Amino acid sequence: xxxIRKILSLMILATLILTACGxxxxxxxxxxxxxxxxxEAPGATEAPAAxxxxxxxxxxxxxxxxLVTWAGADESNELQAVIDKVNAEATDFEIVHQPNPAxxxxxxxxxxxxxTAPDLMWLSQxxxxxxxxxxxxxxxxxxxxxxxxxxxxxxxxxxxxxxxVARYNDRLYGLPWIAQPVVLYYNPEMFEAxxxxxPDDTWTWDTFKDAAKQLTxxxxxxxxxxxxxAFNGWPPVQMFIWQAGxxxxxxxxxxxxxxxxxxxEGAQFYADLIYNPDYAVPEEVIKExxxxxxxxxxxxxMFFGGAADDLDYxxxxxxxxxxxxxxxVPKGPKDRTTFAWTAITxxxxxxxxxxxxxxxxxxxxxxxxxxxxxxxxxxxATVDVIxxxxxxxxxxxxxxxxxxxxxxxxxxxxxxxEWDTIFWEQFQDPLFHEKGTAADLAAAARAKLEELLP
Amino acid sequence: MVDTGxxxxxxxxxxxxxxxxxxGVILVIWLTNRLLRLFGMNAExxxxxxxxxxxxxxxxxxxxxxxxxxxxxxxxxYNLLRPLSLDKLPPLVGLKNYQYALTDDPNxxxxxxxxxxxxxxxxxxxxxxxxxxxxxxxRNVRGVGIWRTIYYMPAVLPAAATALLWRWMFNPSSGLIxxxxxxxxxxxxxxxxxxxxxxxxxxxxxxxxxMWGIFGTTTxxxxxxxxxxPRELYDAATxxxxxxxxxxxxxxxxxxxxxxxxxxVTSMIAALQFFTQALFITTPREAGTFLQVYIWQxxxxxxxxxxxxxxxWILLVLTLLLTLLVFRSQALWVFYEGELQPxxxxxxxxxxxxxxxxxxxxxGGQSTPHGGV
Numbered sequence: 001x002x003x004i005r006k007i008l009s010l011m012i013l014a015t016l017i018l019t020a021c022g023x024x025x026x027x028x029x030x031x032x033x034x035x036x037x038x039x040e041a042p043g044a045t046e047a048p049a050a051x052x053x054x055x056x057x058x059x060x061x062x063x064x065x066x067l068v069t070w071a072g073a074d075e076s077n078e079l080q081a082v083i084d085k086v087n088a089e090a091t092d093f094e095i096v097h098q099p100n101p102a103x104x105x106x107x108x109x110x111x112x113x114x115x116t117a118p119d120l121m122w123l124s125q126x127x128x129x130x131x132x133x134x135x136x137x138x139x140x141x142x143x144x145x146x147x148x149x150x151x152x153x154x155x156x157x158x159x160x161x162x163x164x165v166a167r168y169n170d171r172l173y174g175l176p177w178i179a180q181p182v183v184l185y186y187n188p189e190m191f192e193a194x195x196x197x198x199p200d201d202t203w204t205w206d207t208f209k210d211a212a213k214q215l216t217x218x219x220x221x222x223x224x225x226x227x228x229x230a231f232n233g234w235p236p237v238q239m240f241i242w243q244a245g246x247x248x249x250x251x252x253x254x255x256x257x258x259x260x261x262x263x264x265e266g267a268q269f270y271a272d273l274i275y276n277p278d279y280a281v282p283e284e285v286i287k288e289x290x291x292x293x294x295x296x297x298x299x300x301x302m303f304f305g306g307a308a309d310d311l312d313y314x315x316x317x318x319x320x321x322x323x324x325x326x327x328x329v330p331k332g333p334k335d336r337t338t339f340a341w342t343a344i345t346x347x348x349x350x351x352x353x354x355x356x357x358x359x360x361x362x363x364x365x366x367x368x369x370x371x372x373x374x375x376x377x378x379x380x381a382t383v384d385v386i387x388x389x390x391x392x393x394x395x396x397x398x399x400x401x402x403x404x405x406x407x408x409x410x411x412x413x414x415x416x417x418e419w420d421t422i423f424w425e426q427f428q429d430p431l432f433h434e435k436g437t438a439a440d441l442a443a444a445a446r447a448k449l450e451e452l453l454p
Numbered sequence: 455m456v457d458t459g460x461x462x463x464x465x466x467x468x469x470x471x472x473x474x475x476x477x478g479v480i481l482v483i484w485l486t487n488r489l490l491r492l493f494g495m496n497a498e499x500x501x502x503x504x505x506x507x508x509x510x511x512x513x514x515x516x517x518x519x520x521x522x523x524x525x526x527x528x529x530x531x532y533n534l535l536r537p538l539s540l541d542k543l544p545p546l547v548g549l550k551n552y553q554y555a556l557t558d559d560p561n562x563x564x565x566x567x568x569x570x571x572x573x574x575x576x577x578x579x580x581x582x583x584x585x586x587x588x589x590x591x592x593r594n595v596r597g598v599g600i601w602r603t604i605y606y607m608p609a610v611l612p613a614a615a616t617a618l619l620w621r622w623m624f625n626p627s628s629g630l631i632x633x634x635x636x637x638x639x640x641x642x643x644x645x646x647x648x649x650x651x652x653x654x655x656x657x658x659x660x661x662x663x664x665m666w667g668i669f670g671t672t673t674x675x676x677x678x679x680x681x682x683x684p685r686e687l688y689d690a691a692t693x694x695x696x697x698x699x700x701x702x703x704x705x706x707x708x709x710x711x712x713x714x715x716x717x718x719v720t721s722m723i724a725a726l727q728f729f730t731q732a733l734f735i736t737t738p739r740e741a742g743t744f745l746q747v748y749i750w751q752x753x754x755x756x757x758x759x760x761x762x763x764x765x766x767w768i769l770l771v772l773t774l775l776l777t778l779l780v781f782r783s784q785a786l787w788v789f790y791e792g793e794l795q796p797x798x799x800x801x802x803x804x805x806x807x808x809x810x811x812x813x814x815x816x817x818g819g820q821s822t823p824h825g826g827v
Binding site: 105106109110112113114115130131134135136283284285287288289350415417418421424425429433 | 533534535536537538539625626627628648650651736738739740751754755756757759
């Protein structure tokens with residue numbers, strides 16, 4: 001009898017211990033680095049219930065390939081539909097999605113450190129070189145070459161600026177699933193009321209600046225009732241530096257010439273506008289009211305957004321939203337280069353099924369290319385593909401395609417996060433807060449930035 | 455309609471996994487018990503030790519091992535993206551990480567300064583406010599249970615939710631605080647404070663926000679301390695002519711110093727570990743970075759887990775030193791009943807007790823009913 005009592009006691013105790021050891025619900029802080037322009041960037045939305053993924057073959061001979069993404073609830077549901085289609089057509093693998101929208105990169109790095117990395121993972125462009133350099137993601141050059149009969153594996157079909165971010169040391173480490181060029185959204189009613197012609201191909205920095213000034217309206221007591229434009233570090237200052245003919249990291253990754261006359265011209269143009277109440281929304285107002293929200297609410301006349309943003313069709317979903325129209329970004333002294341926010345799907349070096357993981361990644365990438373705007377492949381750069389993927393984008397599709405011709409991404413180095421911190425702290429932040437001109441700050445910042453180059 | 459079939463498929467593996475863990479725990483307890491009995495330990499002691507063995511193992515594996523490992527990692531250039539294994543150990547760099555932090559890192563000392571500054575302001579304010587609140591809650595007023603619950607509620611809220619709430623409250627144009635302040639500010643023609651967007655006001659904003667959390671937990675602990683103050687001491691003080699302030703100064707305060715000491719130590723450690731709210735609320739760069747946030751940035755944004763480990767150990771040493779300082783200071787201000795302390799304390803105790811006895815004699819052994827101070 002006493003033995004039975006002891007066993008029962010032990011079982012109860014074990015149950016209590018198990019209950020106590022169970023995972024406690026913790027609230028993750030927001031992601032420190034968000035993907036600008038992304039419709040659902042890391043940390044932006046709540047996580048749907050994670051799918052429990054067994055690590056064994058789950059149906060017949062199909063091998064489970066795990067995919068971790070930063071997709072939020074809505075994006076995750078849409079992605080699942082893409083995955084379901086890919087899985088239905090696949091005979092040898094089954095992709096299982098594990099969305100992790102909150103604190104995505106912290107979790108991914110922890111999984112890698114713990115040798116529990118997923119087979120596939122999404123990476124924003126600035127992480128690729130670092131992950132590749134540290135051996136966290138797989139060199140898939142040969143595997144992709146062997147799958148060249150699959151549409152997404154034909155590398156020549158990608159826009160050069162987008163496939164470049166998936167390469168490191170001339171080897172391929174993933175496939176881009178989105179390349180989202182920055183475009184200019186404008187409010188046609190505000191333009192009409194101010195008697196200004198809408199933005200077109202002839203617009204330059206000066207045209208844009210003049211329009212921003214005219215479209216910034218104050219009431220009788222001096223309070224601003226309408227802002228010409230809005231910047232808060234987005235779009236990245238690099239875009240204006242490129243448009244002036246400068247670079248922040250040279251293509252050979254050997255220098256950070258932010259003190260070149262071209263780079264200074266681009267940075268100073270940006271600095272003259274940002275938070276300047278004569279042209280743009282002040283910093284504290286942006287922090288209070290939200291950046292894109294102000295444009296959507298009809299408080300900003302011109303807004304630089306990603307091509308996939310819903311600013312141009314949000315009014316169709318809700319008439320409370322302002323109607324905005326898409327145009328190309330204004331042209332700089334050199335050209336009209338626009339920044340493309342690019343993300344890739346990479347294969348973990350820890351995968352136990354490298355060939356199948358690459359195959360699944362290629363199939364999935366093709367599926368995503370028919371879902372996201374803009375698919376980074378020239379063969380899919382058509383109005384029909386865009387309109388099918390996002391019907392609300394049909395009217396803007398010609399502008400998106402035009403923007404894609406002049407889009408590019410960052411030149412990425414392995415220590416990009418550290419480089420970016422210095423670029424922000426030593427150059428951009430003081431510049432935007434009038435602690436010095438671009439010329440004053442650039443030389444000192446350049447020296448520190450170049451210490452981090454490979 | 456729930457698909458029980460898929461539920462069973464999805465969760466059977468997890469269920470099996472936890473069953474195995476449960477079996478393992480029972481096995482550990484049983485084996486420990488048998489082993490200890492085998493070595494001649496008596497049944498009661500063996501059972502006790504066996505029952506705590508899962509916890510001991512958990513402590514060793516999940517607390518002590520990472521603790522020691524982090525010290526080792528602080529001597530290396532460990533990158534989070536390069537998984538550790540016995541054949542792939544990170545390169546040893548000796549004390550380089552510590553040296554860099556203390557001598558070359560331009561962000562380290564400002565982080566320390568900000569963190570200490572936050573603690574230096576928030577801890578005294580928190581203790582004073584909590585003591586005052588606890589004294590109010592110790593009174594037998596109507597609905598005191600509800601008041602106590604209300605004051606404790608912030609302590610059970612997640613830090614992230616608190617941060618979001620306060621971010622809205624500090625919103626310069628539409629936040630609750632500026633809305634309340636507006637009439638007064640307008641009266642004197644003053645601008646609305648920008649709180650978290652004004653570098654000069656970031657620290658005061660964090661301190662005000664911190665009070666919310668400190669009050670909840672600390673007040674309850676101090677309330678318990680106040681409830682333990684013998685009523686006789688108040689009676690004696692009243693007989694001696696002490697007013698409310700006199701009772702507070704000569705009875706309440708000395709009697710709750712042990713509780714205050716405990717709260718001071720825990721508040722200090724909490725202040726040095728200030729993290730979640732600082733990570734949730736974006737502030738201007740000039741306002742600085744708290745040390746814990748800086749450690750997190752080094753670990754997960756720059757992947758310098760070795761350096762982050764070194765920073766953590768520096769924080770640990772700093773915490774230990776400050777705690778030691780507070781412990782050494784207790785002889786000067788903490789009053790323990792029954793302990794052998796310097797003459798001043800003993801005479802104070804004798805005086806208090808003599809007063810209490812005299813009071814009891816005067817009142818015929820009946821203490822005056824009151825709800826405490």
